[in-house]
Amino acid sequence: xLSNNFTFSKRLLGFLFVLLGAVGFVAILLIxxxxxxxxxGIGPSQRIALAAMLLLLFLGLTLIPLGKHPA
Numbered sequence: 001x002l003s004n005n006f007t008f009s010k011r012l013l014g015f016l017f018v019l020l021g022a023v024g025f026v027a028i029l030l031i032x033x034x035x036x037x038x039x040x041g042i043g044p045s046q047r048i049a050l051a052a053m054l055l056l057l058f059l060g061l062t063l064i065p066l067g068k069h070p071a
Contacts, residue, residue, distance in 0.1 A: 010066040017060025025053040 028049050032042060042050070063071075
């Protein structure tokens with residue numbers, strides 16, 4: 001269990017952001033792979049979501065080198 005004084009470190013938060021950004025990016029791309037009956041490719045809302053996932057991944061990569069300081 002987590003202690004009462006648990007806080008997220010910047011490194012842990014960075015790893016979580018990188019993981020969420022990468023998994024989200026791949027999941028959004030897989031929507032087109034498994035959606036066989038639709039035409040048109042990646043739409044505008046998917047492009048916005050892909051950009052948001054890349055931004056989250058980049059933010060996570062910038063937090064990782066900051067170490068164990070509280071977030």
